[in-house]
Amino acid sequence: MDKAAIDSIIEKYESKHENIIAILQDVQTLENYLPEETLRYIARKMELCLTRIFDITTFYKAFSLVPRGRHVIKVCCGTACHLGGSVSNIDQIKRTLRIKEGEPTEDRMFSFETVNCLGACALAPVVAVDDEYHEAVDAGKIEKILSTYEQEEDK
Amino acid sequence: MKIPIIIDNKMVKVDRGTPVLLAARKADIFIPTLCYHELLEPYGACRLCIVEVVQNRQRRLVTSCNYPAEPGMEVFTDTDPVRKIRKVLVELLLARCSEVPVVQKLARRMGIETSELKKKETKECVLCGLCVRFCEEVVSVSAIGLSNRGIEREVTTPFKTASDTCIGCGSCSYICPTGCIEMVPDKTPGMREMHMGKLTLEPCTNHYQCENCSTDQQFLNNLKKEVTRFRDTFSRFRNQES
Numbered sequence: 579m580d581k582a583a584i585d586s587i588i589e590k591y592e593s594k595h596e597n598i599i600a601i602l603q604d605v606q607t608l609e610n611y612l613p614e615e616t617l618r619y620i621a622r623k624m625e626l627c628l629t630r631i632f633d634i635t636t637f638y639k640a641f642s643l644v645p646r647g648r649h650v651i652k653v654c655c656g657t658a659c660h661l662g663g664s665v666s667n668i669d670q671i672k673r674t675l676r677i678k679e680g681e682p683t684e685d686r687m688f689s690f691e692t693v694n695c696l697g698a699c700a701l702a703p704v705v706a707v708d709d710e711y712h713e714a715v716d717a718g719k720i721e722k723i724l725s726t727y728e729q730e731e732d733k
Numbered sequence: 734m735k736i737p738i739i740i741d742n743k744m745v746k747v748d749r750g751t752p753v754l755l756a757a758r759k760a761d762i763f764i765p766t767l768c769y770h771e772l773l774e775p776y777g778a779c780r781l782c783i784v785e786v787v788q789n790r791q792r793r794l795v796t797s798c799n800y801p802a803e804p805g806m807e808v809f810t811d812t813d814p815v816r817k818i819r820k821v822l823v824e825l826l827l828a829r830c831s832e833v834p835v836v837q838k839l840a841r842r843m844g845i846e847t848s849e850l851k852k853k854e855t856k857e858c859v860l861c862g863l864c865v866r867f868c869e870e871v872v873s874v875s876a877i878g879l880s881n882r883g884i885e886r887e888v889t890t891p892f893k894t895a896s897d898t899c900i901g902c903g904s905c906s907y908i909c910p911t912g913c914i915e916m917v918p919d920k921t922p923g924m925r926e927m928h929m930g931k932l933t934l935e936p937c938t939n940h941y942q943c944e945n946c947s948t949d950q951q952f953l954n955n956l957k958k959e960v961t962r963f964r965d966t967f968s969r970f971r972n973q974e975s
Binding site for chain 2: 614617627628629630631632633636637
């Protein structure tokens with residue numbers, strides 16, 4: 579836990595309780611998830627009850643209380659993507675990375691989750707890695723997409 | 734200043750801004766509630782207190798527990814849309830927790846025998862939030878809170894582990910309308926456990942040194958404040974009656 583970084587984020591939002599969601603979002607970018615220890619620290623620091631923070635972090639899907647990979651793969655399961663074969667994409671990702679939904683790979687490189695719609699139905703089936711959208715993905719393309727991120731990290 | 738409002742063709746005089754629910758109670762008009770309590774801020778979660786309000790020639794459905802009385806408003810508590818919504822709500826509650834006396838009583842009053850909805854598992858909690866709000870507003874401890882959303886929403890302690898702030902006062906168990914928070918008497922002397930389903934709240938971490946515990950002192954102060962506030966409201970209420 580990087581206390582100085584968390585302190586500066588809280589400072590940036592003037593420690594106001596109404597800014598808690600923005601603060602949590604910023605803190606999440608530090609480790610890509612919100613560890614229990616960090617939440618307890620924020621609660622103490624901001625004099626906010628932990629129950630409220632726990633409520634917020636479990637209510638919004640954007641927050642994760644379990645570790646995520648450095649790259650989060652989002653597989654769209656909306657109607658258009660489902661018909662386009664997102665199910666086989668999910669199977670392929672599970673096979674390639676040997677992980678279940680919501681859990682990170684051993685080297686914390688990737689984790690994947692399913693989402694209901696990414697709002698890009700014309701590009702179906704869509705797989706988004708971090709903020710990058712990959713269109714018309716089929717099971718054969720998965721490995722190629724993932725390897726580009728691995729190569730980037732190797733550089 | 735008192736303002737007159739009309740509830741079910743009865744004229745009631747109340748302070749401006751009084752919740753419609755209280756105005757109706759003053760006029761002896763029954764409105765069912767689950768999540769309302771005199772000591773707590775209105776929450777509007779159970780939606781059972783729904784009524785139809787006509788204001789500025791506009792007709793709308795609102796929850797009466799948190800809708801303020803305004804001059805010239807007319808309230809109907811027993812119209813077709815209101816009855817229909819309440820019926821659906823009670824049916825949903827009955828499907829969720831068919832074993833709970835409060836819900837059964839409500840259903841009988843509405844003339845509902847059994848719920849047509851398929852039930853997965855019976856729960857006892859109706860998510861009225863009384864325990865959570867009592868713990869926060871009156872006890873001032875906030876040991877329990879709501880978490881998750883949708884069908885997964887539930888009352889828990891943070892991270893679903895034993896709470897380090899719970900003082901084991903038993904308020905949540907006392908205020909729960911369905912009896913789903915159970916208080917287990919002393920297994921070890923001086924210790925108390927609270928059960929919420931599978932979750933156990935562990936009691937005091939300060940070895941019961943209540944005189945020099947900040948949590949306790951804060952609790953006492955808040956309680957005193959609440960009692961004074963309640964007495965004030967009550968005496969005002971009585972003065973209104975006479």
